[in-house]
Amino acid sequence: MKNLIYTFLALLFIQACMAPRHFRANYRDANALMHQQDSLQQKPFLKAHLKNGDVCILKDTWKVDTVRNIVSGNGSRYDFNRHLVEKGELTVVIDSVAIFETNKILENTEDGRITAVSIITMMDLTLGVICLSNPKACFGSCPTFYIHENDLFHYADAEGFSNAISPALEYADIDALYHAWPASDTFSLTMKNEALETHCVEDVQLLAVPVQPGEKVYQSPDNRFYRCDRLYPLSKATAAEGNITALLSAADLSERFSPSDPQNLRSKEEVFLEFDAEDKQGQLGLVLDFRQTLMTTYFIYNAIGYMGDEVGDVFARLETSPRLKTGLNGIKKELGSIDVYQWDEQRGEWILQNSLYETGPIAVNRQFVPLRASQQNSERIRLKIVQNKGLWRLDYAALARIVQQEQPLKIAPSTVLNKGRVDASALHSLRTEGKYLVSMPGSAYKLQFALPQGAPHYELFLQSKGYYLEWMRAHWLKDKNLRKLRQMLVRPGKYLRDEALAYKEYEQYMEQEFWNSRIDTKNFSGYEK
Amino acid sequence: MKNRLFFICISALLLVGGCKIQNAHYLPTKANIGINRYGSHMDIRLQSGRRLVGELIAIDTSNIILLRDSLYGCKVVPIRDVATFRLTFAQPKDYSAPLGIGTVSTLSHGYWLVFTLPINLITAAAVSSSSKGSVTYTQSHISLQELQMFARFPQGVPEGVGVEMIGY
Numbered sequence: 001m002k003n004l005i006y007t008f009l010a011l012l013f014i015q016a017c018m019a020p021r022h023f024r025a026n027y028r029d030a031n032a033l034m035h036q037q038d039s040l041q042q043k044p045f046l047k048a049h050l051k052n053g054d055v056c057i058l059k060d061t062w063k064v065d066t067v068r069n070i071v072s073g074n075g076s077r078y079d080f081n082r083h084l085v086e087k088g089e090l091t092v093v094i095d096s097v098a099i100f101e102t103n104k105i106l107e108n109t110e111d112g113r114i115t116a117v118s119i120i121t122m123m124d125l126t127l128g129v130i131c132l133s134n135p136k137a138c139f140g141s142c143p144t145f146y147i148h149e150n151d152l153f154h155y156a157d158a159e160g161f162s163n164a165i166s167p168a169l170e171y172a173d174i175d176a177l178y179h180a181w182p183a184s185d186t187f188s189l190t191m192k193n194e195a196l197e198t199h200c201v202e203d204v205q206l207l208a209v210p211v212q213p214g215e216k217v218y219q220s221p222d223n224r225f226y227r228c229d230r231l232y233p234l235s236k237a238t239a240a241e242g243n244i245t246a247l248l249s250a251a252d253l254s255e256r257f258s259p260s261d262p263q264n265l266r267s268k269e270e271v272f273l274e275f276d277a278e279d280k281q282g283q284l285g286l287v288l289d290f291r292q293t294l295m296t297t298y299f300i301y302n303a304i305g306y307m308g309d310e311v312g313d314v315f316a317r318l319e320t321s322p323r324l325k326t327g328l329n330g331i332k333k334e335l336g337s338i339d340v341y342q343w344d345e346q347r348g349e350w351i352l353q354n355s356l357y358e359t360g361p362i363a364v365n366r367q368f369v370p371l372r373a374s375q376q377n378s379e380r381i382r383l384k385i386v387q388n389k390g391l392w393r394l395d396y397a398a399l400a401r402i403v404q405q406e407q408p409l410k411i412a413p414s415t416v417l418n419k420g421r422v423d424a425s426a427l428h429s430l431r432t433e434g435k436y437l438v439s440m441p442g443s444a445y446k447l448q449f450a451l452p453q454g455a456p457h458y459e460l461f462l463q464s465k466g467y468y469l470e471w472m473r474a475h476w477l478k479d480k481n482l483r484k485l486r487q488m489l490v491r492p493g494k495y496l497r498d499e500a501l502a503y504k505e506y507e508q509y510m511e512q513e514f515w516n517s518r519i520d521t522k523n524f525s526g527y528e529k
Numbered sequence: 530m531k532n533r534l535f536f537i538c539i540s541a542l543l544l545v546g547g548c549k550i551q552n553a554h555y556l557p558t559k560a561n562i563g564i565n566r567y568g569s570h571m572d573i574r575l576q577s578g579r580r581l582v583g584e585l586i587a588i589d590t591s592n593i594i595l596l597r598d599s600l601y602g603c604k605v606v607p608i609r610d611v612a613t614f615r616l617t618f619a620q621p622k623d624y625s626a627p628l629g630i631g632t633v634s635t636l637s638h639g640y641w642l643v644f645t646l647p648i649n650l651i652t653a654a655a656v657s658s659s660s661k662g663s664v665t666y667t668q669s670h671i672s673l674q675e676l677q678m679f680a681r682f683p684q685g686v687p688e689g690v691g692v693e694m695i696g697y
Contacts, residue, residue, distance in 0.1 A: 023562070024678050045563035053687035057564050080690050081697060082566045082681070098684035103563040109663055110559075110622055113656050117627050120652045127645060128637040 027100040030064050030071070046073070047101040048092050053080030056092050069094045142468055143199045143439065144362060147179050149190035149446065160191075160201070160464030162359035165300060167200070168319045169328070172465035174207065174223055175358075176366045178251075180460040185451045186414075187460065192444045196471040199439040203465040204430055204447060207408035210455030217406060217459035218287055218368030221337075221356050225408050225461075226285060226368055228400035235380070236274040237397065244271070251289050251396035253364070260295065260390025262504045265496040266334050271385040275399050277378045282401050285370040286340055286353075286383060289396035292361045296391070298506060299331050302499075303488060304470055308480020311472050327489030332359075334492045335388045340369045343382035350384055364395055370402060390507065408461065409452065417446040436466065555584050555697070559619045559664065568681035569618040571595055576612045585616065586695055587682040588673065594686065596695055603692045608673055615667050618679055621660040628653035 027033040033046075044060035048071060055078050062073030070091050077086040142164075144156040151157075158175035180187065187206065193199050209217040209225055216228050237245045239256065247256040261267035273286075307314045318324050337355035344351050353372055358365040371381075381399065416426040416437075426445055429437040439445065451458055488495045555567035568585040573593070575581065583595035586603060593606045632649040635642045666676075677683050686692060 026678050026683055047563075049682065049684055051684070051687060053682060053690045055566055057566060059564075076566075078566045080682075080687060081695065098687075101678070101683065106559050106562065110660075113622070113624065113660055113663075116652060116656050117624055117631075120649060121627060121631055124631045124634045124638075124645065124649065127641055128634055 023104040023106055025102050027102075030066060030094045030097075030100070033100045033102075034064055034066070044105070045103060046071070047103075048097045049099045049101060050092070050096050051098045052096070054078060054085065055082070056090055058090065064094075066094075071097070071100075142195075142197075142360065143201060143464065143466075144192050144194055145175075145177075145462055145464070146190045146192065147177065147188075149188075149444065156363045157189075158462045158464070159360040159363045160199075160204075160462075161466055161468070162296075163332070164467035165304075165470060166315050166318050167467050168325055170202065170465065170467040172203070172463055173358075174219060174461055174463045175363060176219055177460040177462055178364070178366060182451060182458060182460070185453055187449045187451055189447045189449070189462065190444055191439070191447060191464075193439040193441050196441055198469040198471070199443075199466065200436040200468065201430065201439060201464065201466040202436050203433075203463070204413060205463045206411040206413075206449045206451075207461040207463055208411055208451060208458040209406045209408045209461075211457055211459050213456060215403065215459075216400065217408075217461075218285065218366065218400060219461060220285075220368050220370060221354055225406045226370065226400075227403045227406050228285070228368075229403050230401040231287070232275055232280060232284070232399040232401070234273060234397050235276045237271065239271045240269060248273070248394060248397045251364075251366075253395060255291075255393040255395045257293065257393045258389055260500065260503060260507055262500055263497070265295070265388075265390070265500045265503060266336075266493060267389040268336070268386055269389040271387070271394065273383040273385065273397050275381040275383075277381050280381065280399065280401070283370060284381070284399045285368050285402055287366065287368055287396070287398045287400050288338070288340070288356060288385075288394065289364050289366045290338060290356065290358070290392055290394050291364045292359060293391055293393060294361050294507075295388075295503065296332075296335070296359055297361055298503060299488075301470075302479075303328070303485060304472070305479035306481045306485035306488065308477050308482075310480070310482070314485075315469075324489070330489060330492035331496070332357075334496055335391055337387075338392055339386040341384040341386065342371050343384070345378050353383075366396075368400070371399075410463075411449045411451065413447040414450045415448040417448070418443075441471075553584075553617070553620070556617065556620045559622070562619055566681075568596075569616050569676075569679035571676075572615040572617070573606060573611055574613045575606070575610050577610070581606060585676065585680045586692075587680045587684075587686045588677050589685055590674075593673070593676075594692060594695075596681075596697075599696050603695050605692065611673070613668055614673070614676075615665055616671070616676060616679055617661075617665050619664040621657075621664050624653070624656050624660060628656060 046058045046062045048056040048058070050056065056071075056075060057078075058071070058073035058075035062071060062075070064071050070093055072089070072091045074088065075090050076084060077090055079085050142162040143160040145158040145160065147157050157177050157179055159173075160175075161171055161173045164170050177189075189204075189206075191201070191204065207225075209227065211217060211227060214229060216231070218226050218228060220226065234245060234249050236243070237248045237256075239258070241258070244256045247254050256271070258269060304311055314324075318328070337357040339355045340353045341350040342353050343349075351372070354369045356365075356367045356369065358367070371383075385394070412431050413427060416423045416430065418426060423445070426437050429435040430447075437445070484495075487498070553570040555565075556570050557565035557567075571581075571583060571585040571593070573581045573595070581595055581597070581604060583597040583604065586594040586596050588594070588608075591608055593608060593611065595604050595606060596602065597604055628649070632646065632653060635645040635649055638645045681695075686695075
C-alpha cells in the first residue's frame with residue numbers, strides 16, 4: 001500500500017518536471033513555414049507577428065500564397081497593445097511579417113493528474129460510503145483524554161470506561177498517562193467526546209505517585225501501584241509466525257498483531273518471552289504495553305445494531321435485569337484476557353501470574369504483572385502469554401525491579417475550562433458524588449489539576465468513572481436481529497464461531513489498512529531513556 | 530505532533546501555491562495557447578534578491594522587457610542581473626475544487642481520517658504542483674534566448690513603439 005502511494009506520488013512529481021517541449025515554433029520567413037507544412041495539421045493556428053507590433057491570429061483556414069506574397073484566412077488582428085483592430089477574413093502581406101508562429105495542440109497533458117484525482121476521489125467516496133453505511137467500522141467510542149489537546153484521536157493518552165455502554169454498566173477505569181511529564185505544579189488534561197455518543201462522566205481524578213529520578217510506577221490489573229527502579233529488556237520473543245523480538249523491544253507502536261481465526265473467534269494463541277536472568281535480584285514484574293484491535297468495537301456495535309428499533313427497550317431492561325447484564329459480559333468472557341504465565345524451573349510447569357484486560361483500540365495501555373514464581377537457579381526468565389487470536393496488539397515487553405508498592409495520591413480537578421472559559425458547573429458535577437458531567441459530541445473540557453509540592457516528579461494515572469450512550473443511527477435499524485442478539489447473550493461461544501467469517505471480512509480491510517498505512521509513530525518520551 | 534503539523538502546513542501551502550497564477554489575466558488556458566495574443570508570464574529573481582513578475586514583452590541579447598501592470602508599465606531588466614527565472618505559458622488547470630471537496634470529505638472517514646487526510650493533502654499538493662509544473666519552464670529547461678518565442682513581440686520591440694507606450 002505504502003509503496004503504491006509512493007510510486008503514485010513519484011510519478012506525479014516526475015510529471016511535474018515535464019512541461020511539454022517544442023510545441024511552439026517561430027519562422028522568420030514564409031518559406032521556412034511552408035517547409036514545415038507536413039506537420040501543420042497539428043498546428044491549426046497561425047500567428048503572424050507584424051513588424052509594426054500588430055499580431056494576426058488566423059484560425060484553421062489560413063493559407064500561404066507565395067505567388068501573391070500573402071497569407072490569408074479567418075481570424076483577428078490586434079495592435080501592439082493587443083486591442084482588437086479587425087476580425088473576419090484577413091489578408092496579410094508576407095513582407096510585413098516579422099515572425100510566423102505556430103503552436104501544436106497540447107493533448108492528453110492532464111491525463112496523469114485526472115487519473116490521480118479520480119483515484120483519490122473514488123477512494124474518498126468509497127470509504128465515505130463504507131463509513132456512513134457502517135459507522136461501527138470508522139467511529140470511536142467513549143471519552144478520550146489528551147495531554148496535548150490538539151493531538152489526533154490516534155494518539156489519545158487514555159480512554160475512559162470503554163465497556164460502560166449503559167448506566168448499569170458504569171465503572172471506574174484507571175489508565176497510565178505514559179506521556180505525562182509535568183514541568184510545573186499544574187497538570188492539564190483535555191477530555192473529548194469525538195463520537196456520536198452522550199458521555200456521562202461521574203468522576204475524573206488524577207492518581208499521582210511521587211518518585212525519585214530514574215524510578216517508574218506501574219499499575220497492575222488489580223489497580224495496585226508498584227514503584228520500580230530498573231528495567232530489563234527483552235532477550236527474545238517468539239510466536240507462531242517466528243521471532244518477534246524486534247516488535248516487542250521498544251514502545252514505538254510497532255505492534256505484534258495476528259489475524260483472527262476464520263473458524264472461531266475464541267481461538268487462543270501463545271507468545272513466549274525470554275529475559276536474561278543475570279543480575280536480576282529482588283522481585284520482578286512484567287511491563288506490557290497493549291491495546292485491542294477493532295474486534296470488541298465490532299461486537300459492541302453489532303449488539304446495538306441487532307437491537308434495532310428496540311434498543312431503548314433493551315437498554316431499559318439492562319438497568320433492572322442482572323441476567324441481561326451478565327449476558328452482555330458473555331462475549332468479553334469468551335474472548336478472554338491476556339493471561340501471563342511464568343515457567344517454574346523447580347516445578348517444571350507454567351504458573352499463571354495474572355491476567356490483563358483493557359477495552360479499547362485507541363490508547364495503548366501499560367500494565368504490570370508482578371511475578372510470583374521463583375527465578376532462582378534459572379538462566380533465563382521465561383514467560384508465556386496466552387491470548388485470543390486477533391484481539392490484541394502487543395507493543396512492548398520488559399521486566400522491572402520492584403522497590404515497593406505505593407498508594408497514589410488522589411487529585412480532583414481544580415478547574416474545568418470549556419472553550420477556554422472557566423466552567424464552574426462542570427467542575428461541580430465532577431467533584432460531587434452522584435452528579436454527572438454530560439458531554440455531547442464535539443465537546444472538549446480542559447481539566448486542570450494542582451499537583452502537590454514536595455516531590456521531584458510524579459508518575460501520573462487517570463481514573464475516570466461513568467458511562468456513555470451510543471446514538472442510534474438510522475441505517476443501523478436495518479441490522480435489527482433479535483435472534484442474533486439472543487445468541488450473542490445466551491450462547492456467546494456459538495456466536496463467536498458463527499460470526500468468525502463475517503468478522504474476517506471486516507478485519508481484512510479494516511485491520512489491514514490500519515496496520516499497513518500507519519504514517520507515524522510516537523515514542524513514550526522520557527520513559528525508555 | 531510538530532512534524533505532523535509541519536507536514537500538513539507544507540502540504541496546504543503547496544496546495545494553495547499550486548493554484549491559479551495570480552494577476553496574470555493574460556495567460557491563456559492550455560487549449561487556447563495557439564490563439565493567445567499576449568506574452569507568457571515571467572517571474573524573475575535578480576542577483577540582488579529582488580523579484581520581478583509580469584508579461585514577457587520582448588527579449589534580446591542584453592535585456593528582458595517585462596510589463597508589470599498597466600500602472601507601473603514596463604521594466605527593462607539587464608540579463609546579467611538575472612539569477613533565476615520561471616516562465617509560465619498557460620494557466621495551470623485548477624484542481625482545487627475536487628481536491629478540496631475530497632479533503633473535506635475525509636471528515637466522514639472516522640478513524641481512517643488519520644490516513645486519508647494526509648493522503649488527500651499529499652495528493653492535492655502533488656497534483657497542484659504537477660499541474661503548475663506542466664506549464665512552467667525554468668532556467669534548467671530553456672535558455673533565456675529560447676524564451677523569445679514566448680514574448681508578446683518575439684521579433685523584439687517593434688520600431689516606432691516606445692517601451693513606455695506598451696500596455697494592455
